[in-house]
Amino acid sequence: MLYYLFTYLDQHFDFPGAGVFRYISFRAAMALIFALIISTVFGGRIIEWIRKKQIGETIRELGLEGQSQKAGTPTMGGIIILLAILIPVLLFTKLHNVYVVLMIITTLWLGFLGFLDDYIKVFKKNKEGLKGKFKIIGQVGIGIIVGVVLYYHPNVVIRERIVSNKQDAWAAAKDTPMEKPEIQIPTYSTIDEKSLKTTIPFMKHNELDYGSFIAWLCDDCWKYGWVVFIPVVILIVTAVSNGANITDGIDGLAAGTSAIIGVALAIFAYVSGNFVFADYLNIMYIPYSGELVVFMAAFIGACVGFLWYNTFPAQIFMGDTGSLMIGGIIAVCAICIRKELLIPVLCGIFFIENLSVILQVAYFKYQKKKRGLEYAQQHRLFRMAPLHHHYQKSGIHEAKIVVRFLIVGIILAALTFITLKLR
Numbered sequence: 001m002l003y004y005l006f007t008y009l010d011q012h013f014d015f016p017g018a019g020v021f022r023y024i025s026f027r028a029a030m031a032l033i034f035a036l037i038i039s040t041v042f043g044g045r046i047i048e049w050i051r052k053k054q055i056g057e058t059i060r061e062l063g064l065e066g067q068s069q070k071a072g073t074p075t076m077g078g079i080i081i082l083l084a085i086l087i088p089v090l091l092f093t094k095l096h097n098v099y100v101v102l103m104i105i106t107t108l109w110l111g112f113l114g115f116l117d118d119y120i121k122v123f124k125k126n127k128e129g130l131k132g133k134f135k136i137i138g139q140v141g142i143g144i145i146v147g148v149v150l151y152y153h154p155n156v157v158i159r160e161r162i163v164s165n166k167q168d169a170w171a172a173a174k175d176t177p178m179e180k181p182e183i184q185i186p187t188y189s190t191i192d193e194k195s196l197k198t199t200i201p202f203m204k205h206n207e208l209d210y211g212s213f214i215a216w217l218c219d220d221c222w223k224y225g226w227v228v229f230i231p232v233v234i235l236i237v238t239a240v241s242n243g244a245n246i247t248d249g250i251d252g253l254a255a256g257t258s259a260i261i262g263v264a265l266a267i268f269a270y271v272s273g274n275f276v277f278a279d280y281l282n283i284m285y286i287p288y289s290g291e292l293v294v295f296m297a298a299f300i301g302a303c304v305g306f307l308w309y310n311t312f313p314a315q316i317f318m319g320d321t322g323s324l325m326i327g328g329i330i331a332v333c334a335i336c337i338r339k340e341l342l343i344p345v346l347c348g349i350f351f352i353e354n355l356s357v358i359l360q361v362a363y364f365k366y367q368k369k370k371r372g373l374e375y376a377q378q379h380r381l382f383r384m385a386p387l388h389h390h391y392q393k394s395g396i397h398e399a400k401i402v403v404r405f406l407i408v409g410i411i412l413a414a415l416t417f418i419t420l421k422l423r
Contacts, residue, residue, distance in 0.1 A: 001090055001091055001095070002091045002092060002096075003021050003027065003091075003092060003093065003094055005419070006018040006019075006020075006021040006230070007021060007022070007271060009063065010022075012386040013359050014029060019382055021092075021223045023291075024270070024273075024290050024291065024293050024294060027092040027093070027294045028092075028266070028293045028294045028296075028297035029297070030088070030091075030092050031088035031091075031092045031093075031295075031297040031298040031299065031301065031302040032297040032300060033083040033288070033301065034088040034091065034092075034272075034298070034301070035087075035088045035297070035298040035299075035300070035301025035302045035305060036084075036301040036304060036305045037305075038080075038083060038087055038302075038360060039080050039081065039084035039089070039301065039302050039304075039305025039306050039308070040305045040308045040411065042080075042083075043049055043077075043080045043084070043305060043306065043308065043309055043368070044309070046077075046079060046080050046083075047074055047077070047080075047309060047315055047316050050074040050075075050076060050077075050079075050316070051074050055175065073314060073316065073317055074200065074315070074316045074317070075122060075313070075317040075318075075319040076115070076118045076122070076319045076321050077306065077309070077310065077317055077318040077322055077323030078111060078114055078115070078319050078320070078322025078323065078325055078326075079115075079314035079321060079322075079413075080305075080306055080309075080316075080318075080322075081302045081303065081306050081318060081322045081325065081326065082107060082108075082111045082299070082302075082321070082322075084302035084305055084306070084327060085107060085295075085299055085302045085329075086104065086107060086108075086298075088182025088294075088298040088301070089103075089294070089295055089298050089299075090106065092294055092298075093164045093291055093294045093295060093372075094291050097155075097286060097288055097291040098149065098153050098155045098156060098197065098288065099156075099289055099291060099292050099295075099336050100146075100291050100292070100294075100295055101328065102146060102149055102150075102196075102332060102336065103292070103295050103329065103332060103333065103336075105142070106142055106143065106146065106325075106328050106329060106332045107325055107328075107329060109138070109142045109145075109328070110138070110139070110142060110241060110324045110325045110327075110328040110329075111140070111321055111322075111324075111325040113130070113135065113138040113139070113320075113324055113388060114245075114319065114320035114321040114322065114323065114324035114325055115321045116130050117129040117130035117319075117320040117321075117322075117324075118320050118321050119388065120321040129173055129320065130320075130376070133150075135324075136238065139234075139237055139238040139241055139242075139324075139328075140234050140238065141262045141415070142237060142328065143230075143233050143234030143235075143237040144237075144416045146231065146235060146332050146335065147226070147229060147230035147231075147233035147234065148230065149162065150229075150233070150335065150336065150350050151226045151229060151230065153241040154194075155287075155288055156194070156371065157192035157193055157194055157195070157247060157286075157287055157288075157334075158190060158193060158197060158284055158285065158286050158287075158338075159193065159285045160189070160193060160195075161282075161285075163206060175278050176204075180234075186402065192287055195209065196209055196210040196211055196225040196229050197209045197210075197284065197338065198338045198339075198340060199211070199338050199339055199341060199342070199343060200340060200341055201342050201416070201419040202419055207284065207324075208341075209225065209234065210225040210226075210228045210229040211223065211224070211225030212225075213225070213227070213228045214227060214228060224250070232340070234334055236331050236334070236340050236343060237328055237331045237332065237335075239342060240327045240328070240330055240331035240334075240347060240350060241323075241324045241325075241326065241327030241328045241331065241333075241353045242324075242352060243327060243347060243350030243351060244258065244323045244324070244326050244327030244330070244350055244353065245320060245323040245324055245327060246353045246354055246357060246386050247323070247349060247350055247386070247388075248318060248319075248322070248323040249262070249311060249386060249388055249389060250312075250315075250388050250389075250392070250398040250401060250402060251312040251313065251314040251398060251399070251402065251406055252307055252310050252311040252312060252314070252402050253305045253349075253388060253401075253402045253406075254318065254322075254323055254326065255303045255307050255310050255318065255322075255326075256303070256307060256402065256405075256409075257349045257350070257406065257409045258299075258303045258326045258327075258330065259300050259303035259304050259307070260301040260406065260409045260413050261330050261346055261347055261408055261409070261413065262296050262299045262303060262330070263300055263336070264346055264413040264416055265292075265296050265330065265333045265334060265339070265346075266292075266293050266296035266297060266418070267299065267417070268337050268339050268416075269289055269290065269292040269293045269296060269336075270290060270293045270334065271283065271336050271420075272284060272285065272286045272289050272337045272338070272339075273285075273287070273288065273289040273291070273292070273293070273337075274290060275316065276302045283420060284338055286336075286337060286338065288405075289337050292333055292336060292337065295333070295395050296333060299326075299329055303326065304319065306322075310387065311399075311402075312398060312399040312402070320394075327350070330347065331343070332396070334346070339416075342416050345415055345416055345419075346408070346412060346413060346416045348408070348412040349408065349409050349412070350407055352387055352390070353386040353387055354386075356382060356385045356386050356390070357385045357386050359381055359382075360380065360381050360385035360398075361380040361385075363380070364376050364377075364380060364381075367379060381394070388401050388402075388405065
């Protein structure tokens with residue numbers, strides 16, 4: 001909103017300083033600051049309100065150290081994150097930008113889905129919360145919306161790179177004993193094109209068109225790449241939101257990890273939406289995607305501000321209201337800037353947490369079938385899943401686990417930056 005106000009003042013009244021709102025860097029910085037202020041200053045008041053309403057977490061007895069002390073800790077803290085994201089976004093972004101609209105819809109959709117789950121757990125006293133099938137339906141629903149919008153919206157485009165080869169005249173002569181190597185001069189097309197191309201990490205020719213998966217079926221089948229693209233979007237949104245949900249098991253882990261991932265995605269969005277940096281780094285140029293930097297700045301500020309109250313010992317838990325939402329935001333942002341294939345690396349903490357649960361269940365079922373229930377119970381793959389609980393069972397304090405996981409998250413984020421040139 002402020003963007004439109006100050007743009008109007010700048011154009012019609014030459015208002016001093018109003019032109020600064022044209023710069024993404026300035027608006028991103030303001031969004032970050034506002035998100036931090038909202039989540040820290042007003043977050044405390046929200047926690048007090050939640051505590052008065054006696055919205056406390058019901059803790060299952062898992063035999064973990066310090067677990068019983070967490071009983072009654074306020075939950076639904078995801079409301080703080082949601083407000084700290086949306087208010088700066090509404091103030092500082094271009095609200096007509098398709099990527100911003102899509103991110104707002106994702107935030108509200110998955111935030112509401114998580115709120116329903118928390119509401120059932122807290123107010124209905126049902127530990128199971130929202131039934132799994134309804135969660136999946138909600139995640140699939142937003143996945144379909146994201147996939148369809150990205151496929152059909154006219155402003156979701158890229159600009160193709162054009163490479164021209166030149167040789168010096170002397171090298172073209174037949175009697176020249178040694179030819180000078182070709183000089184490749186990359187540039188971008190001036191025409192925006194609809195495309196389902198995405199970025200493949202660690203490869204020299206690093207673009208993949210989803211239509212290529214079915215192009216072999218017939219001459220025009222590449223046009224139906226949405227048949228592959230939309231299911232991939234659904235899978236990614238569901239997997240990452242569930243991964244964030246599973247990671248939210250000890251104080252500060254999900255929020256801290258998400259903030260690190262948010263920084264990486266904000267940088268990727270900035271270079272992908274900036275013609276100069278995209279050309280220098282030889283990456284895909286995505287018009288209009290730079291506005292995602294402002295959204296992700298608000299996301300980072302909200303997560304870091306929430307850590308003020310969520311670090312050990314936590315004064316509030318984000319609940320599914322927060323965890324499903326932040327996972328969905330990360331997934332959709334990565335898809336918008338064509339970096340979704342980097343998710344297993346960038347979101348490696350989420351990935352390994354998810355994988356540990358899958359492996360634990362699969363191994364238990366295998367041992368139960370082969371050697372019986374008693375043997376399976378005594379010989380589990382991990383002491384407890386997800387992975388952070390395994391380390392807790394091993395006697396490591398949860399604060400130390402969180403710090404170590406965050407260090408790993410930083411290393412993984414740095415590794416994704418290396419992919420910009422390592423190919």
